[in-house]
Amino acid sequence: MAGAGHGLEFCLAQAADFEEVMSISTNIYGGLDYLPARYHAWLLEATRRVFLAKREGRVVALVSVSVVDDGRTAVLEGLRVAPAERGRGIAGLVQRHALGVMKSHYPSLKVRRSSRSGPLGPEVMAKYRIICHQGVLVLHFLAEELRPNLAVAIDQLKGVSGGWEDPVRLEIEEVKRVFLDPRVVEEVLPGRTITWDWSPYQPSQSNLEKLVTKGISWMADSKEDPNVLSLSAAPYEVPAGVGHLRLNIDIFGRDFPRVRGQFLAQLRGGLEPLQGPVHCLVYMDPSLWSEMHAFCTGCLGMRNEQLIDGQKLLEAEI
Numbered sequence: 001m002a003g004a005g006h007g008l009e010f011c012l013a014q015a016a017d018f019e020e021v022m023s024i025s026t027n028i029y030g031g032l033d034y035l036p037a038r039y040h041a042w043l044l045e046a047t048r049r050v051f052l053a054k055r056e057g058r059v060v061a062l063v064s065v066s067v068v069d070d071g072r073t074a075v076l077e078g079l080r081v082a083p084a085e086r087g088r089g090i091a092g093l094v095q096r097h098a099l100g101v102m103k104s105h106y107p108s109l110k111v112r113r114s115s116r117s118g119p120l121g122p123e124v125m126a127k128y129r130i131i132c133h134q135g136v137l138v139l140h141f142l143a144e145e146l147r148p149n150l151a152v153a154i155d156q157l158k159g160v161s162g163g164w165e166d167p168v169r170l171e172i173e174e175v176k177r178v179f180l181d182p183r184v185v186e187e188v189l190p191g192r193t194i195t196w197d198w199s200p201y202q203p204s205q206s207n208l209e210k211l212v213t214k215g216i217s218w219m220a221d222s223k224e225d226p227n228v229l230s231l232s233a234a235p236y237e238v239p240a241g242v243g244h245l246r247l248n249i250d251i252f253g254r255d256f257p258r259v260r261g262q263f264l265a266q267l268r269g270g271l272e273p274l275q276g277p278v279h280c281l282v283y284m285d286p287s288l289w290s291e292m293h294a295f296c297t298g299c300l301g302m303r304n305e306q307l308i309d310g311q312k313l314l315e316a317e318i
């Protein structure tokens with residue numbers, strides 16, 4: 001199908017397009033782009049399509065759409081336009097094409113969801129409702145330097161009244177029970193959504209079936225009456241430099257000492273096998289950002305460079 005007025009052809013991405021997709025992706029998210037690590041796996045997912053816009057055979061734009069929430073929601077991810085082509089509406093064209101194709105294959109689709117960072121202008125607010133907003137802290141460190149600081153910080157917190165309670169790891173069956181509990185959905189999950197490294201899932205049996213296959217470490221402050229929950233998975237390489245790893249920790253809940261405790265526990269588990277530069281993205285309630293920032297830069301000696309300004313999940317009817 002052609003993109004009117006721009007000489008664009010739309011097609012599905014292939015493994016062989018990888019290098020060209022990377023060539024339009026330079027410096028996205030300050031070198032912390034997840035797409036290089038995800039691209040080939042995305043092509044194999046049964047309920048996901050990756051669309052390209054090309055002109056004269058050259059890649060100009062990419063967007064991926066995955067179908068979640070029992071076929072109700074199309075999640076748009078990975079959106080990018082070649083630097084020289086930005087500012088001409090191509091992002092809108094490729095998204096409209098992709099959603100049109102997906103809707104024809106999945107007539108059950110009702111809404112589209114996508115996450116954005118930065119301030120949202122009135123034109124965005126006129127089209128979308130905000131489902132939730134998480135603060136994002138971007139932390140940089142060397143794994144081998146942080147490991148001893150982590151152990152010291154945890155020991156110090158254990159010595160302070162109310163400073164530390166051991167977070168608990170959830171097994172797969174416990175994950176489903178906890179994340180489908182109506183109180184947890186209502187009171188703990190922001191916008192009744194489980195967000196894992198920017199991908200939003202409504203808490204449903206089918207979504208959790210998918211998520212538990214992804215090698216995620218699931219934690220809670222309690223198995224019986226949880227108020228803070230967190231997710232983290234193995235880190236992946238990013239374009240920031242050779243051997244640079246990105247580690248994501250999504251945390252839900254507002255009790256700062258428990259949020260901090262799960263952050264430390266997830267970090268301790270995630271760092272265990274690592275060496276070298278790590279970029280850790282921590283997602284949490286925006287009200288906790290300043291306290292978390294002070295703790296990470298002050299007590300843990302991490303470097304913060306704020307490459308990403310918040311995570312806002314947007315939704316609109318298709």
Ligand SMILES: CC(C)(COP(=O)(O)OP(=O)(O)OC[C@H]1O[C@@H](n2cnc3c(N)ncnc32)[C@H](O)[C@@H]1OP(=O)(O)O)[C@@H](O)C(=O)NCCC(=O)NCCS
Pocket residue numbers: 028029078079080081082085086087088089090091092093114115116117
């Ligand atoms: C953000 C980016 C994709 C915008 O592309 P663009 O073609 O220059 O955007 P334009 O402003 O010309 O296009 C406007 C259309 O794109 C949409 N758009 C612009 N920025 C968007 C964004 N961040 N997310 C989703 N849609 C966006 C607008 O809603 C508009 O759609 P409409 O035509 O349906 O009204 C482009 O600047 C880019 O590749 N940036 C680097 C990667 C990146 O930051 N991606 C964003 C992921 S959230």
